[in-house]
Amino acid sequence: MLIRKGGDFIYLGDIFSFIDEHALSYATMIIRFLLPLLAVIVVARCVKSLFNEKSEAENWGYLSLPNGARIYLNHWENIIGRANTSDVYMEYPSISRNHAAVIRDDKGNWRAYDVESKAGVMVNGVQIESRDGVPIESGDIIELGGVQLVFFPIDKASEYKQAAERTRPGIIFKPRTTLIFLTEFQLLLGLQLCISKGKNLTLELPLSFAVLIASMWLLYFVTRAMRRTAFEIETLAFFLCTIGLAVTASSEVSDVTRQIAFLLAGIVLFIITGLLLRDLNLAKKMRMPIAVGGLGLLAANLLFGVTIHGARRWIEIGGFSFQPSEFVKIAFVFVGAATMERMFARRNLLTFVAFSGVCVMVMALIVDFGSAMVFFTAYLIIAFLRSGDFATIFLSIGGAVSAGFMALRLWSHIAARFATWGRAWEFASGAGYQQTNAMGAVASGGLFGVGAGNGWFSSVFAADSDLVFAMVSEEMGFILALTAVAALLIFAVFSARSAGTARSSFYVIGACAASSIFVFQMLLNVLGSLDILPFTGITFPFVSRGGTSLIASWGLLAFIKAADTRQNASFVVKTPKKPTDDMQSFYEFPNEGSVTEYEKS
Numbered sequence: 001m002l003i004r005k006g007g008d009f010i011y012l013g014d015i016f017s018f019i020d021e022h023a024l025s026y027a028t029m030i031i032r033f034l035l036p037l038l039a040v041i042v043v044a045r046c047v048k049s050l051f052n053e054k055s056e057a058e059n060w061g062y063l064s065l066p067n068g069a070r071i072y073l074n075h076w077e078n079i080i081g082r083a084n085t086s087d088v089y090m091e092y093p094s095i096s097r098n099h100a101a102v103i104r105d106d107k108g109n110w111r112a113y114d115v116e117s118k119a120g121v122m123v124n125g126v127q128i129e130s131r132d133g134v135p136i137e138s139g140d141i142i143e144l145g146g147v148q149l150v151f152f153p154i155d156k157a158s159e160y161k162q163a164a165e166r167t168r169p170g171i172i173f174k175p176r177t178t179l180i181f182l183t184e185f186q187l188l189l190g191l192q193l194c195i196s197k198g199k200n201l202t203l204e205l206p207l208s209f210a211v212l213i214a215s216m217w218l219l220y221f222v223t224r225a226m227r228r229t230a231f232e233i234e235t236l237a238f239f240l241c242t243i244g245l246a247v248t249a250s251s252e253v254s255d256v257t258r259q260i261a262f263l264l265a266g267i268v269l270f271i272i273t274g275l276l277l278r279d280l281n282l283a284k285k286m287r288m289p290i291a292v293g294g295l296g297l298l299a300a301n302l303l304f305g306v307t308i309h310g311a312r313r314w315i316e317i318g319g320f321s322f323q324p325s326e327f328v329k330i331a332f333v334f335v336g337a338a339t340m341e342r343m344f345a346r347r348n349l350l351t352f353v354a355f356s357g358v359c360v361m362v363m364a365l366i367v368d369f370g371s372a373m374v375f376f377t378a379y380l381i382i383a384f385l386r387s388g389d390f391a392t393i394f395l396s397i398g399g400a401v402s403a404g405f406m407a408l409r410l411w412s413h414i415a416a417r418f419a420t421w422g423r424a425w426e427f428a429s430g431a432g433y434q435q436t437n438a439m440g441a442v443a444s445g446g447l448f449g450v451g452a453g454n455g456w457f458s459s460v461f462a463a464d465s466d467l468v469f470a471m472v473s474e475e476m477g478f479i480l481a482l483t484a485v486a487a488l489l490i491f492a493v494f495s496a497r498s499a500g501t502a503r504s505s506f507y508v509i510g511a512c513a514a515s516s517i518f519v520f521q522m523l524l525n526v527l528g529s530l531d532i533l534p535f536t537g538i539t540f541p542f543v544s545r546g547g548t549s550l551i552a553s554w555g556l557l558a559f560i561k562a563a564d565t566r567q568n569a570s571f572v573v574k575t576p577k578k579p580t581d582d583m584q585s586f587y588e589f590p591n592e593g594s595v596t597e598y599e600k601s
Contacts (some may be wrong), residue, residue: 024195031192032448036479038185042178042239043483043490046232049173050494056166057501058565060104061153063088063142076104076504079115080144094119094145102136102151106280106504110153112136119145160576166567168229175231179220182235186213186242189452189476193249196453205249208256212238212245212263219267223571230569233494233561236487237554240542243484247471248545250453251464255545262547266554273330273558274571280506287338291355294331297324298362305366313368325363325371326552329517332359332375333559336382337510352382370536374520381516385509424531434460438470438529442478449477464545466537469526484543488522491515491560498563511563514556517541 062070063080071088078087083097090099099117104110113133114121121128122143128134136142142149154162190209194201216238220231241263248259277283301324306314314321336352356379363372424432424439441457444450455475457463463471473481495511502508518541525540527533539546541553564570 028192028195028451028454031188032451032477034188035185035192035452036448036477036483038181038188039239039480039483042182042185042235043486045173045178045181046236046487047490049169049175049178049230049232050490051497052172056567058162058166058503059154060503061110061151063102064150064152066148073102073104075502076106078102080149081115090144090147092145092147095147096145099144100142101133102142103133104153106278108153108156108159110136110151112140112142112151117144156576163567163576168568169566170229170231175220175229175235178235179216179231182216182239182242183213185239189242189246192452193246196250196451197253200253202253204256205253208245208249208260211260212242215264215267226571227575228568228571230564230566233491233557233564236490237542237557240484240487241550243472243476243480244468244543244545244550246452246476247464247468247543250455250471250475251458251545258547259545259550262550263554265547266551269551270554270558270561271571273555274561277507277510277558277562280504283334283506284338287335290331291335294328294335295355295358297328297331298359300324301366302362313366313371322548323546325368326548327555328359329374329378329552330555332356332378333382333510333513333517333556336378336513337506337559352379370524370538373524373536374517374538377520378513378517382509382513385505385512420531420535432531434462434467435529435531435535438463438467439531441470441474442481442530445474445477447477447479449473449475449480452476462537465539466525466535466544467529468540468544470529472543484540485522485526488515488518488541491557492519495560495563498565501565502563503565507559507563510559514559517556518553 057074059072059074060076061073063073064070073088075087078101079098080086080088080090080095080100080102081098082090082092082095086098096115096117096119098115099119100121101113101115102110103113111133112121112123112128113131114128123134123136124141125143126134136151138152138155140151142151186209190206194205197205216234219234223231223234245256245259245263249256276286301313301315304315305324306316306321313323313325315324332355335355356375359375360372360379363369363375420427420431420435424435426432428436437457437460441455441460441463445455449455452475455471457467457471457474460467469481469485472484492512492515495508495515498511499508502511521538521541524533524536524538525544528535528538539549541556542550561570568575
């Protein structure tokens with residue numbers, strides 16, 4: 001790349017020829033030690049903000065018992081029964097273990113359902129006959145096995161007051177400060193890569209990091225304009241994407257522009273998916289079109305897929321290639337969450353089992369063993385959240401193990417990977433070549449790495465995708481590689497923790513399924529690289545080089561963001577509007593000062 005200097009033109013890379021070589025070496029050494037420190041600070045601040053701040057339950061109404069006591073409804077879907085796991089526990093012998101359900105939509109409308117009880121459910125003296133339930137309003141009497149409950153939903157004024165009194169995130173650990181640390185990390189990593197390229201440096205590399213930083217801050221200010229005060233989920237994603245961009249620059253610097261374009265496309269998909277999840281009624285109606293679209297992508301993969309290294313996972317169109325299975329993951333989670341939302345309808349479970357079976361079967365037919373395992377893991381998570389039935393889960397696992405043995409007999413390249421499992425050094429010049437080199441790269445990188453762009457492992461096939469953990473460990477150090485692993489584990493822990501206070505099971509199932517996909521892919525990538533698990537050729541979310549994987553990862557991230565129930569945290573949840581003066585409340589309305597402070601937020 002030519003740049004003008006005075007009246008002459010010089011190459012951009014010649015800038016470093018004016019700097020003493022020893023000075024550049026010292027700069028690389030300092031950056032090597034600073035990068036892990038900044039990475040730990042960024043991840044630690046996100047962890048503290050996500051888990052140290054309050055996780056407060058919300059009350060959406062209550063049921064008045066015959067003795068006058070109140071049982072508050074903390075979720076949008078509430079199972080009433082005698083089981084200890086019921087949301088509303090009723091210790092009456094005439095009530096079934098899972099007797100009835102009261103469900104709220106995102107518009108504030110409630111319906112009562114009979115969950116296949118023995119004694120039936122009546123609303124205002126009328127038996128519920130329809131599987132779609134009946135609408136209920138304030139003061140309606142719900143009778144279960146002779147026990148009468150009076151239903152009272154929260155009104156608009158009370159909802160507004162509740163939101164005003166809940167603690168908003170980002171007060172103790174300000175996201176803007178965390179982003180400043182992350183920006184420093186990005187600048188230093190970009191500088192180190194520029195130093196490593198030397199005379200081969202082009203303008204694409206610094207520009208790509210500039211666009212990365214600008215897009216991160218732009219998304220932050222957009223969320224702040226939407227009155228959202230939490231940005232930890234996005235910060236962790238940008239941290240991982242920064243490492244991924246460095247991997248691409250180190251491996252093939254000419255691809256950084258494409259990788260940035262994929263990143264921007266992923267952010268757009270993240271926002272669109274989040275806004276779609278705002279309207280649960282629309283999201284549930286979109287279930288079938290999205291399912292059909294996912295099946296269509298799988299069919300296209302079967303018909304037009306290109307076989308590379310034994311797996312027909314790619315489709316090429318006009319010189320552009322992509323993996324349909326990556327986008328099908330988003331459809332899989334969406335359909336699973338929408339189908340399972342009606343927790344007590346057995347036909348919904350059967351529908352999802354059929355959809356899951358087709359997805360896993362197609363993965364087997366295109367010989368994508370790793371993706372089949374990822375889909376099956378997500379299916380187990382969703383099915384367990386839906387049923388809580390260990391027998392169903394163990395039966396599914398038994399069937400999967402049988403199918404796995406069949407795959408080993410049918411496809412030799414899968415059997416070959418299992419044959420070298422745990423014995424990679426015995427096949428160092430053959431089937432174990434990649435893994436032995438990966439383990440050597442991890443060892444040679446040490447705690448702080450050899451410097452981004454200075455490693456030798458990038459020349460090994462799939463070093464920047466299926467073996468990316470080893471490449472990150474070699475160039476940026478084992479400490480930084482572990483922080484990348486921790487970032488994905490944080491998503492899973494946060495999703496599980498949010499389940500207790502989640503508004504809707506739709507959000508719980510979606511977040512837990514998405515985070516399980518992230519974690520399982522990461523484990524297959526990391527442990528497969530180190531020969532602890534069989535090598536499956538699965539990418540590391542956000543980090544591995546590749547467009548479809550990066551875009552799909554941002555799409556899945558929207559489900560995790562949707563499960564964040566902290567006040568003013570998730571843009572997928574609408575903030576309650578200020579009520580009019582004539583609205584009445586069964587809660588004490590907040591004083592003028594507290595409302596004003598909430599408006600300012």
